[in-house]
Amino acid sequence: MTDMDRPTASDGRPSLEELAARLYEQAADAGALDFEEPAVPPPPAPDEPVGFYGVGDIGLPMARRLLACGARLTVFNRTAAKVEPLVAEGARPARTEHELLEAATTIVTCLQGPDADRQVYLREGGLLAGDVAGKLFVNTSTIGPDLAVEIGSRTAAGGAGYLDAPLLGHGRYAALAGSLVIPVGGAPVDVARGAGVLAAVATVVEHVGAVGAGQVVKIAFNFQFAVASVALADAVRFALRAGVQPASLERVLVESARVSSPIRTYTRRMVDGQHQRRSTFATLAKDLDVANAFAEAIGEPTITGRAAAEAYRRGIDAGLGRLDVPALVHVRPD
Numbered sequence: 001m002t003d004m005d006r007p008t009a010s011d012g013r014p015s016l017e018e019l020a021a022r023l024y025e026q027a028a029d030a031g032a033l034d035f036e037e038p039a040v041p042p043p044p045a046p047d048e049p050v051g052f053y054g055v056g057d058i059g060l061p062m063a064r065r066l067l068a069c070g071a072r073l074t075v076f077n078r079t080a081a082k083v084e085p086l087v088a089e090g091a092r093p094a095r096t097e098h099e100l101l102e103a104a105t106t107i108v109t110c111l112q113g114p115d116a117d118r119q120v121y122l123r124e125g126g127l128l129a130g131d132v133a134g135k136l137f138v139n140t141s142t143i144g145p146d147l148a149v150e151i152g153s154r155t156a157a158g159g160a161g162y163l164d165a166p167l168l169g170h171g172r173y174a175a176l177a178g179s180l181v182i183p184v185g186g187a188p189v190d191v192a193r194g195a196g197v198l199a200a201v202a203t204v205v206e207h208v209g210a211v212g213a214g215q216v217v218k219i220a221f222n223f224q225f226a227v228a229s230v231a232l233a234d235a236v237r238f239a240l241r242a243g244v245q246p247a248s249l250e251r252v253l254v255e256s257a258r259v260s261s262p263i264r265t266y267t268r269r270m271v272d273g274q275h276q277r278r279s280t281f282a283t284l285a286k287d288l289d290v291a292n293a294f295a296e297a298i299g300e301p302t303i304t305g306r307a308a309a310e311a312y313r314r315g316i317d318a319g320l321g322r323l324d325v326p327a328l329v330h331v332r333p334d
């Protein structure tokens with residue numbers, strides 16, 4: 001019996017909280033909370049002395065990777081003890097933010113999120129308070145486009161460059177392996193200057209526009225990933241409830257996705273607007289209706305199914321049903 005088959009809280013099954021604790025324990029016992037990604041050979045060291053601010057979960061392996069490339073690296077972290085392993089591996093510690101700025105011309109920041117970034121970059125007496133002319137700041141946090149633009153304008157006002165360079169890929173494992181994917185927003189001259197630093201941690205560095213555009217691309221990817229994951233969980237739940245063998249379900253879903261995942265199949269046509277009629281929007285909508293009706297009938301109504309059906313219905317009512325699925329890009333909420 002899988003956890004999903006167990007009775008629910010109201011009928012004697014564990015609550016979601018109990019289940020969460022048990023799943024975490026099982027994963028930890030099985031050593032499944034960690035995995036390794038094959039390392040990419042380190043590229044040449046960046047030309048400039050690099051400062052690294054924020055050695056948390058993903059910042060630490062990024063800084064390690066810069067060391068592995070031979071970068072002249074100075075490190076700073078609010079909680080000073082966290083830089084000790086890097087110092088043991090050859091990094092110089094900075095005792096203050098301003099020591100970090102003195103030691104480096106390119107400063108990479110990898111901070112927790114909007115509050116931390118606002119605090120570090122924009123507070124009175126913060127990172128940008130002194131003379132930063134000629135420095136390049138490479139901000140790898142996910143902070144949203146508006147804050148990126150705000151910090152970018154402040155750095156520009158101080159005569160410094162700024163790259164909005166959020167991180168995609170397999171998180172800290174990709175950071176350590178040097179295989180992150182980084183959409184970069186910034187002026188071309190800054191993108192060229194930061195290329196060596198970004199190449200140390202990423203295999204794909206794509207200049208996507210001005211400051212702020214990196215954030216847009218990052219949240220666009222994470223948006224679709226988050227929503228698609230809810231749909232996948234819905235599908236797995238009702239298929240298992242219907243009695244399908246887990247291994248068979250996995251094989252068919254994974255193999256089908258290899259040839260027909262929405263990202264692989266439809267992104268180009270959603271982006272370039274070249275709609276075609278291969279399979280139709282209406283056919284997939286019909287299959288979605290069948291799935292929704294089935295899931296409800298077996299007592300596993302889905303979170304995503306009704307919302308998706310509503311999007312297809314609107315498209316069909318507007319006459320998009322004769323086109324293929326990428327036409328969904330034209331369907332908006334009210």
Ligand SMILES: NC(=O)c1ccc[n+]([C@@H]2O[C@H](COP(=O)([O-])OP(=O)(O)OC[C@H]3O[C@@H](n4cnc5c(N)ncnc54)[C@H](OP(=O)(O)O)[C@@H]3O)[C@@H](O)[C@H]2O)c1
Nearest residue numbers: 054055056057058059078079111112116141142167171172
């Ligand atoms: N982890 C991932 O897999 C992953 C993947 C993609 C993108 N990202 C992005 O990468 C960024 C860092 O993530 P993370 O997982 O490394 O976070 P984390 O482990 O929580 O580390 C956060 C870092 O920010 C510092 N910090 C927080 N508030 C601060 C403040 N007010 N002043 C100065 N420093 C402050 C922390 O310092 P202390 O050590 O003193 O707390 C720490 O160095 C986030 O924007 C995240 O969205 C992470």
